[in-house]
Amino acid sequence: MTGRLGFLGPAGTYSEEAAAIYDRGMQxxxxxxxxxxTEAAESGQVDQAIxxxxxxxxxxxxxxxxxxxxxxxxxxxxxxxxRIRNCLMVKPGTRPQQIKRxxxxxxxxxxxxxxxxxxxxxxEPVAALSTAGAVTDMLASAIPAAAIAxxxxxxxxxxxxxxxxxxxxxxxFTRFVILGPGDHPRTGKDKTSVALSFSNDRxxxxxxxxxxxxxxxINLSKIESRPTGEKLGxxxxxxxxxxxxxxxxxxDALEHIRRLTTMCKVFGSYPAKVLSTPPE
Amino acid sequence: MTGRLGFLGPAGTYSEEAAAIYDRGMQxxxxxxxxxxTEAAESGQVDQAIxxxxxxxxxxxxxxxxxxxxxxxxxxxxxxxxRIRNCLMVKPGTRPQQIKRxxxxxxxxxxxxxxxxxxxxxxEPVAALSTAGAVTDMLASAIPAAAIAxxxxxxxxxxxxxxxxxxxxxxxFTRFVILGPGDHPRTGKDKTSVALSFSNDRxxxxxxxxxxxxxxxINLSKIESRPTGEKLGxxxxxxxxxxxxxxxxxxDALEHIRRLTTMCKVFGSYPAKVLSTPPE
Numbered sequence: 093m094t095g096r097l098g099f100l101g102p103a104g105t106y107s108e109e110a111a112a113i114y115d116r117g118m119q120x121x122x123x124x125x126x127x128x129x130t131e132a133a134e135s136g137q138v139d140q141a142i143x144x145x146x147x148x149x150x151x152x153x154x155x156x157x158x159x160x161x162x163x164x165x166x167x168x169x170x171x172x173x174x175r176i177r178n179c180l181m182v183k184p185g186t187r188p189q190q191i192k193r194x195x196x197x198x199x200x201x202x203x204x205x206x207x208x209x210x211x212x213x214x215x216e217p218v219a220a221l222s223t224a225g226a227v228t229d230m231l232a233s234a235i236p237a238a239a240i241a242x243x244x245x246x247x248x249x250x251x252x253x254x255x256x257x258x259x260x261x262x263x264x265f266t267r268f269v270i271l272g273p274g275d276h277p278r279t280g281k282d283k284t285s286v287a288l289s290f291s292n293d294r295x296x297x298x299x300x301x302x303x304x305x306x307x308x309x310i311n312l313s314k315i316e317s318r319p320t321g322e323k324l325g326x327x328x329x330x331x332x333x334x335x336x337x338x339x340x341x342x343x344d345a346l347e348h349i350r351r352l353t354t355m356c357k358v359f360g361s362y363p364a365k366v367l368s369t370p371p372e
Numbered sequence: 373m374t375g376r377l378g379f380l381g382p383a384g385t386y387s388e389e390a391a392a393i394y395d396r397g398m399q400x401x402x403x404x405x406x407x408x409x410t411e412a413a414e415s416g417q418v419d420q421a422i423x424x425x426x427x428x429x430x431x432x433x434x435x436x437x438x439x440x441x442x443x444x445x446x447x448x449x450x451x452x453x454x455r456i457r458n459c460l461m462v463k464p465g466t467r468p469q470q471i472k473r474x475x476x477x478x479x480x481x482x483x484x485x486x487x488x489x490x491x492x493x494x495x496e497p498v499a500a501l502s503t504a505g506a507v508t509d510m511l512a513s514a515i516p517a518a519a520i521a522x523x524x525x526x527x528x529x530x531x532x533x534x535x536x537x538x539x540x541x542x543x544x545f546t547r548f549v550i551l552g553p554g555d556h557p558r559t560g561k562d563k564t565s566v567a568l569s570f571s572n573d574r575x576x577x578x579x580x581x582x583x584x585x586x587x588x589x590i591n592l593s594k595i596e597s598r599p600t601g602e603k604l605g606x607x608x609x610x611x612x613x614x615x616x617x618x619x620x621x622x623x624d625a626l627e628h629i630r631r632l633t634t635m636c637k638v639f640g641s642y643p644a645k646v647l648s649t650p651p652e
Contacts, residue, residue, distance in 0.1 A: 125485060198478065201501070205405060205407075218501075219499035219501045219505070220499050221478050221481070222478070296586040296589075298592065299583060302579045302582055303579060305579075312597075315578070315596070315597050315609075316595070316596050317592070317594050329595075
């Protein structure tokens with residue numbers, strides 16, 4: 093595939109790593125906010141865009157969701173789940189026993205708390221705006237220091253990895269979605285994401301929606317209620333289910349669901365993926 | 373109420389603000405990680421503990437959830453939704469036009485991006501480990517600077533607020549839960565939180581659970597699926613619904629639900645609250 097792929101920079105963050113894994117020979121175009129990435133997709137400045145949606149360091153979820161609800165043309169065309177593998181890296185030559193400071197975004201610092209307490213109880217944690225920023229701050233530090241960042245950042249900035257996979261919980265994934273002007277053709281093993289809302293909170297409407305899926309033996313893979321900004325007690329429901337929106341049974345279920353809801357926005361159908369990890 | 377209330381420090385963060393609002397004449401005991409707060413509740417070192425569970429700066433959600441599933445004695449006894457009101461504050465005497473740096477946790481920096489771009493396009497954002505840390509870093513800065521933090525931090529550390537409510541989205545709440553050795557007695561306007569799991573992903577089991585509530589006219593206020601660490605494709609479902617676990621209709625619904633699930637853990641029943649904002 094050719095074309096341009098928008099992503100959230102700087103280079104050496106988990107978002108950039110996800111863009112590099114998805115790649116497909118596209119020209120990667122870096123933006124500095126999620127809003128700029130989605131705008132670039134909407135305006136056609138890029139052909140596709142990759143953005144984090146869950147368990148992200150960027151607090152991106154409501155932004156991407158709002159964009160998908162609002163956008164007249166952009167769909168989810170693929171997804172990618174990236175295993176977060178925090179690495180401890182230093183300036184080449186720094187010995188681990190010299191480390192006095194540990195730079196990272198506050199979230200990876202929290203994710204590695206047990207490791208740091210055991211191995212570097214006396215090192216001072218120092219916050220950075222991103223994992224990439226942590227590496228450049230560490231390299232510029234006069235005090236012997238380390239940074240917590242993805243392995244890719246070590247490559248890009250010339251740091252040396254002293255420990256890998258130092259996060260306390262080994263099951264830490266960030267889910268990214270790939271946005272484009274249309275969704276993915278049917279593959280036979282697909283997933284569909286929709287957002288729904290109801291005009292009132294009558295008990296049972298969501299139950300009826302789930303019945304529209306369950307009676308057709310359509311498996312749910314995710315359900316989430318999200319309070320909307322506009323008014324307390326009002327929700328948007330996000331549902332992912334198995335199947336492609338062009339499968340006759342899904343067409344049928346969506347027709348049924350549309351009769352129950354005031355808003356039923358199909359975010360797209362795309363291949364149901366297994367989780368990806370960065371290339372070794 | 374007397375006793376000890378555990379919370380996540382340092383002083384001057386949104387967590388400390390939530391503890392101060394909940395207060396009830398309890399002695400507040402500060403801990404430095406969510407794990408330490410929940411452990412203090414479990415061991416009885418504190419009588420209650422307040423922890424963020426949604427939309428938090430701390431990435432606390434899986435930790436608190438895992439604790440509630442595991443704990444043999446701790447329940448949710450109350451909840452509090454705190455409106456996040458980011459304030460821009462300076463060292464007394466610093467004039468806004470002098471500001472060259474803006475300190476905060478990366479998340480509030482992101483939440484205030486539009487404001488900062490408009491008013492301080494040339495100021496450099498600098499990351500801190502917490503909003504409280506941002507204020508102390510700002511006060512120690514030789515370069516004229518500002519910090520983004522809750523109003524309370526200005527009071528505690530002697531900073532001067534130059535702008536209030538600078539977040540781009542005015543509907544930004546963090547939900548806190550109060551943990552204790554038992555839940556709350558029935559008030560007549562209550563909410564119950566449960567976590568469920570199934571032995572398999574058969575389509576329809578979750579639907580039957582929702583039917584157990586819907587047919588009894590029990591309104592859902594939240595539903596969420598969360599992948600569990602142990603195995604891909606396995607989920608824990610978090611459901612909040614109206615009513616107290618001692619209400620006969622809820623007792624009945626829970627009995628029904630227990631027959632459908634392999635795990636049905638009641639996190640507690642507590643007053644269904646309106647959102648709280650910090651005292652003006």
